[in-house]
Amino acid sequence: MDSINVERICASNAPGSLPILKKKCVGIAGAGGLGSNVAIMLARSGIGKLIVVDYDDVEIENLNRQHFFLEHVGKPKVEALGEIIKKIVPGMNYVSSKVRLTEENIAGIFGEVDVLVEALDKAYYKAVLIDSWVALKNNRPIIAVSGVAGYGKIDKIKVKRMGNLTIIGDFESNQCDGMMAPRITLVASMQAALTIEYLMEQST
Amino acid sequence: MIKINDMEIEWRDGMTIQDAMNEVKFSFPLVVVSVNDEIIPQKELPKFVLQDGDKVEVLHLTSGG
Numbered sequence: 001m002d003s004i005n006v007e008r009i010c011a012s013n014a015p016g017s018l019p020i021l022k023k024k025c026v027g028i029a030g031a032g033g034l035g036s037n038v039a040i041m042l043a044r045s046g047i048g049k050l051i052v053v054d055y056d057d058v059e060i061e062n063l064n065r066q067h068f069f070l071e072h073v074g075k076p077k078v079e080a081l082g083e084i085i086k087k088i089v090p091g092m093n094y095v096s097s098k099v100r101l102t103e104e105n106i107a108g109i110f111g112e113v114d115v116l117v118e119a120l121d122k123a124y125y126k127a128v129l130i131d132s133w134v135a136l137k138n139n140r141p142i143i144a145v146s147g148v149a150g151y152g153k154i155d156k157i158k159v160k161r162m163g164n165l166t167i168i169g170d171f172e173s174n175q176c177d178g179m180m181a182p183r184i185t186l187v188a189s190m191q192a193a194l195t196i197e198y199l200m201e202q203s204t
Numbered sequence: 205m206i207k208i209n210d211m212e213i214e215w216r217d218g219m220t221i222q223d224a225m226n227e228v229k230f231s232f233p234l235v236v237v238s239v240n241d242e243i244i245p246q247k248e249l250p251k252f253v254l255q256d257g258d259k260v261e262v263l264h265l266t267s268g269g
Binding site for chain 1: 233234236246247265
């Protein structure tokens with residue numbers, strides 16, 4: 001194979017985007033349905049560095065919506081995600097941590113990121129992450145999700161902005177409605193697209 | 205007058221965000237709230253006193269991801 005470098009992999013990306021995005025760092029809290037898909041999309045977009053945090057191992061029930069393969073079952077999600085990213089964009093700087101996020105460690109783990117993606121599953125932890133990030137008063141964007149369960153009803157998905165917080169979702173559906181790939185990856189794509197938009201705006 | 209999402213309610217001296225949410229019968233267990241586009245931490249909701257004319261936005265946080 002000819003030499004692999006990020007410039008060739010990203011040759012079809014938006015003109016002028018790679019020189020900016022390869023200098024950027026994005027944090028992803030959670031490597032499940034949202035986070036694993038967002039991470040892959042950002043890697044393909046030429047982001048220079050990803051910091052991904054998740055506490056869980058891959059389970060077979062995750063394969064309906066999370067970007068993992070059968071061979072990853074039993075492995076930490078952050079480790080499996082690193083292996084996949086290395087097969088797509090080998091040179092990307094991927095930093096991961098298998099820890100539980102708390103009010104106390106959020107600033108230390110994500111202090112350097114230009115944009116933070118909230119990709120957690122429980123509403124309580126989403127609230128803790130949002131509060132902790134806003135309390136840092138760094139004015140850097142956080143892109144969160146509320147209401148991504150079930151199927152169809154894509155016209156119900158909204159993008160709401162409050163200060164440096166953007167929340168995407170229908171604000172109604174809940175985990176008990178079932179978690180399916182089409183809606184989860186749709187919203188993950190919206191998070192990734194907004195991340196790139198915010199990173200490009202930071203550089204203008 | 206306080207604007208809370210698409211509703212308008214009468215402002216009272218000392219009215220907190222929690223009071224305003226109770227008045228419009230918002231009972232979501234977890235929310236993100238902003239006042240005049242500034243996000244207010246969860247712990248502050250029962251204490252944060254609103255001023256006449258404040259614009260409050262409340263978003264419901266649900267599980268799933």
